[in-house]
Amino acid sequence: MSLVKTVALCQRYEDRDILKDINLEVARGEVFALIGPTGAGKTTLLRLLDLLDTPASGSIYFDGLEASRSDKLRLKIRRRMSFVLQKPVVFNTSVYDNIAYGLKWRGLARSSLQQRVHRILDMVGLSNGKDRNARTLSGGEAQRVAIARAIATEPELLLLDEPTANLDPNSTARIEELVSDIIQQHNTTIIMATHDIAQGQRLADRMGVLINGEVHQIGAATELFTSPENKEVARFVGMENIIDGVVAASEAGLVSLDINGKSIEALSDYPAGARVYACIRPEDITLSPSSAPSSARNSFRGRITRLTTVGALTRIEIDCGFSLITVVTTQSAQEMDLTKDKPLYATFKATAVHVLKRG
Amino acid sequence: MELWHGLIKAIELIISLDPEVMEIAGRSLQISVAATVLASLICLPLASLIYFSHFPGKRALINLIQTFFSIPTVAIGLFVFILFSRAGPMGGLNLLFTPTVMVIGQMILITPILLGLTISALSGIDKAIPDTARSLGASQLQTATVVLREARFAVVAAVIMGFGRAISEVGVALMVGGNIKGFTRVITTAISLETSKGDLELSIALGIILITIALLVNLVLNRIQQR
Numbered sequence: 001m002s003l004v005k006t007v008a009l010c011q012r013y014e015d016r017d018i019l020k021d022i023n024l025e026v027a028r029g030e031v032f033a034l035i036g037p038t039g040a041g042k043t044t045l046l047r048l049l050d051l052l053d054t055p056a057s058g059s060i061y062f063d064g065l066e067a068s069r070s071d072k073l074r075l076k077i078r079r080r081m082s083f084v085l086q087k088p089v090v091f092n093t094s095v096y097d098n099i100a101y102g103l104k105w106r107g108l109a110r111s112s113l114q115q116r117v118h119r120i121l122d123m124v125g126l127s128n129g130k131d132r133n134a135r136t137l138s139g140g141e142a143q144r145v146a147i148a149r150a151i152a153t154e155p156e157l158l159l160l161d162e163p164t165a166n167l168d169p170n171s172t173a174r175i176e177e178l179v180s181d182i183i184q185q186h187n188t189t190i191i192m193a194t195h196d197i198a199q200g201q202r203l204a205d206r207m208g209v210l211i212n213g214e215v216h217q218i219g220a221a222t223e224l225f226t227s228p229e230n231k232e233v234a235r236f237v238g239m240e241n242i243i244d245g246v247v248a249a250s251e252a253g254l255v256s257l258d259i260n261g262k263s264i265e266a267l268s269d270y271p272a273g274a275r276v277y278a279c280i281r282p283e284d285i286t287l288s289p290s291s292a293p294s295s296a297r298n299s300f301r302g303r304i305t306r307l308t309t310v311g312a313l314t315r316i317e318i319d320c321g322f323s324l325i326t327v328v329t330t331q332s333a334q335e336m337d338l339t340k341d342k343p344l345y346a347t348f349k350a351t352a353v354h355v356l357k358r359g
Numbered sequence: 360m361e362l363w364h365g366l367i368k369a370i371e372l373i374i375s376l377d378p379e380v381m382e383i384a385g386r387s388l389q390i391s392v393a394a395t396v397l398a399s400l401i402c403l404p405l406a407s408l409i410y411f412s413h414f415p416g417k418r419a420l421i422n423l424i425q426t427f428f429s430i431p432t433v434a435i436g437l438f439v440f441i442l443f444s445r446a447g448p449m450g451g452l453n454l455l456f457t458p459t460v461m462v463i464g465q466m467i468l469i470t471p472i473l474l475g476l477t478i479s480a481l482s483g484i485d486k487a488i489p490d491t492a493r494s495l496g497a498s499q500l501q502t503a504t505v506v507l508r509e510a511r512f513a514v515v516a517a518v519i520m521g522f523g524r525a526i527s528e529v530g531v532a533l534m535v536g537g538n539i540k541g542f543t544r545v546i547t548t549a550i551s552l553e554t555s556k557g558d559l560e561l562s563i564a565l566g567i568i569l570i571t572i573a574l575l576v577n578l579v580l581n582r583i584q585q586r
Binding site: 050052071075078079083087089091092093101102105106146149150153 | 485487488490491492493494495496497498499501505508509
């Protein structure tokens, strides 16, 4: 049986639908990541799951128990979980007391409380600073306190809202390591929101893509990366090239797509005449000055329309009858002397094209 | 010259711990501390309740409370006098012209300040604090307590402001206390009476004590606000 289940969950705020018909099931011991762009409704959903807010409609079940509107029952259920808010606020008291609060509220006896707090302090590496006022901590340390006090209560479900947003790479790595430790040592069920799909991939068993208040697709990371079910998910998982086309011919799982008179070969079962999108990751497209013989089925002559350098990578837009975006390392862009209007060949394999039904 | 003479005598009265001066000052402190403590016990939870509840007219209520910050003390004095006079609704208690009714009067006087300043102290706390407390399993009461705790410095400042207003007011003490020597006479009522009688020495001595109390209160307040 699932630990958390939502049925037709909706949330509205000032006549605006924030969440629409959310049906989720998360099993005990599972790590589930809610991924989606900022403003997709991830925080709103986590707040509903933690029973901080009441939904406009729909139901939430925790361990088979429906979270009704009774405050007493909601508190009872809420005490079986913990929620680390996106912007961690620490209480204006010592690190030790911050971690002890949740345990005091549950009426834990003093001796076991002390034992538990010290164990957690060790786990998050804050034993030396336990008497410091938590307000004086750095962002990464404050986030560790926030996670520490959340796991101190030994929750059955841990909700994390963007646990590493606004943290530097070092602190991010530390927090991710801590979350992995929690997953391994406590087998805690976790639902985490993140806009960082790679983070979701590193930590979660399954991910759900939330865009504009709707869950578009749920699945394992590789599934989302290789087979997005619609255009929105494709774009979110990094398929920057989403090109309109029509299946011109289809045979034995191989299709040829008509794109403005040009033809792209791809793997798909859609019949001839189907209106589709051809989705291609920028990193799957290679550039060459001439039409080199290659096993790749798709090669197009085009012209560079724009170059944008972002650190070590350069993003290149090419017009080859349709627009293609690709990335190369900035170094190879210099070596190949890539400049605007330069003609070249863009090449990609048929397996690099993900075909999606349109409309 | 008379002022200089009065000042010297007043300081003598204070240094020699003159029984009458000490008795009046002690009573002032007792009544105002009692009023402040009792009003705080009522107002702090009440302010939290107002802050955490959502009801129509909440904004208007807070505005009304703030309006009463500067209500004239004689208006409260009149109200309490009517309430506790023989023919009044509480007349049967026979409390008029007793220290008890002075405490009640001062409690009413400082209630708006305590409520208003506590509400604004709570408003100054990050909205994520109550959410964090609830997410860690705090009940409504535990959440309110933790927010009050976070606002503790501003709340203590509110209480001290209330005490300052209570000890320095004269209207309520005079009208419902009656300025009875050895029973309801406090610093402010004594100063007003002795000055009209021409006994400046006692007035100045009591005035110095009152200013010293005000100064101490301010020092404490400053210390708190610097934290």
